[in-house]
Amino acid sequence: MDPLQAKQQMTLAEFRSLRDFIYVKSGIFFSESKQYFLENRLSKRMADLKLKTYSDYLSMLQGFQGPVELKHLFVEITTNETSFWRNPPQIEAFQNIVLPEAARLARERGQSRLRIWSAACSSGEEPYTLAMICQDLKDSILRGLSVEILGTDISEKVLAQAGDAVYNSYTLRNLTPEQLLRHFVPLGKDLFQVKPDVRRFVSLRHFNLVDYPAYRQLGTFDVIFCRNVLIYFDEAVKAQVLKGFHDLLHSRAHMLVGHSESIHAFNTGFELLHFSKAMGYRKRT
Numbered sequence: 567m568d569p570l571q572a573k574q575q576m577t578l579a580e581f582r583s584l585r586d587f588i589y590v591k592s593g594i595f596f597s598e599s600k601q602y603f604l605e606n607r608l609s610k611r612m613a614d615l616k617l618k619t620y621s622d623y624l625s626m627l628q629g630f631q632g633p634v635e636l637k638h639l640f641v642e643i644t645t646n647e648t649s650f651w652r653n654p655p656q657i658e659a660f661q662n663i664v665l666p667e668a669a670r671l672a673r674e675r676g677q678s679r680l681r682i683w684s685a686a687c688s689s690g691e692e693p694y695t696l697a698m699i700c701q702d703l704k705d706s707i708l709r710g711l712s713v714e715i716l717g718t719d720i721s722e723k724v725l726a727q728a729g730d731a732v733y734n735s736y737t738l739r740n741l742t743p744e745q746l747l748r749h750f751v752p753l754g755k756d757l758f759q760v761k762p763d764v765r766r767f768v769s770l771r772h773f774n775l776v777d778y779p780a781y782r783q784l785g786t787f788d789v790i791f792c793r794n795v796l797i798y799f800d801e802a803v804k805a806q807v808l809k810g811f812h813d814l815l816h817s818r819a820h821m822l823v824g825h826s827e828s829i830h831a832f833n834t835g836f837e838l839l840h841f842s843k844a845m846g847y848r849k850r851t
């Protein structure tokens with residue numbers, strides 16, 4: 567067997583150096599129990615690069631090829647699991663409570679545009695779920711308002727998938743047959759593409775949530791979704807990210823995080839809201 571094909575052993579020192587590097591660059595924190603996970607995720611990349619040790623890989627990340635390799639690193643280390651209509655009670659709260667309230671507040675402020683940010687949107691299921699709802703409500707509660715849904719992620723691979731907007735039935739499993747018929751074009755072979763009138767609401771861009779100075783380039787928002795990514799961050803990063811969201815949200819605007827992601831320790835600027843079988847937050851002032 568080619569020795570470069572054999573999986574390299576990661577030493578504890580290498581794990582710690584890589585873990586610290588990844589934390590600084592992405593906010594993702596791997597505890598020591600995740601050494602095997604990291605080793606698994608990086609071993610194929612190292613074989614592709616014909617690198618012998620994880621120290622060599624770290625040197626590459628820190629060298630002149632670093633900025634390019636970092637994109638590959640983000641693809642390898644992120645967990646991108648998602649689906650349409652994920653956590654149905656929360657999506658229904660968005661549809662029935664959050665969106666009507668955001669539209670009302672926007673009109674009160676004299677806005678003609680509503681902006682929603684799906685921060686950490688993975689392969690697009692979340693922003694397109696929100697876009698389907700906006701398409702269904704465009705002539706009722708959204709009448710007279712244009713809507714932009716910005717989907718961002720650190721992984722360029724999932725953003726490219728989001729751009730294609732093609733999905734299989736597994737990730738569509740929470741949708742009703744009517745929703746599937748209304749908002750998707752069947753492509754055959756168990757593949758469905760989001761229709762153009764839904765896609766037009768969504769714009770996609772690369773954004774790293776730990777790039778704090780860049781937040782202000784995104785503009786202001788009426789709703790922020792940040793679901794199932796805060797769990798990868800430690801408390802210091804969570805606090806900074808939540809401050810970034812707080813700064814970009816309009817007064818009284820909503821923020822929805824994953825159902826297992828309590829932010830009680832940091833939420834001084836937010837109030838907790840209880841919806842039916844779901845929770846959300848709202849900027850206090």
Ligand SMILES: C[S@@+](CC[C@H](N)C(=O)[O-])C[C@H]1O[C@@H](n2cnc3c(N)ncnc32)[C@H](O)[C@@H]1O
Nearest residue numbers: 592644646648686688720721774775793794795
């Ligand atoms: C589990 S997915 C969640 C997708 C979607 N929000 C949902 O709840 O279904 C987590 C996403 O967070 C992204 N992510 C991780 N760290 C990030 C960072 N620092 N900045 C932006 N996105 C990040 C990952 O690439 C991944 O696509």
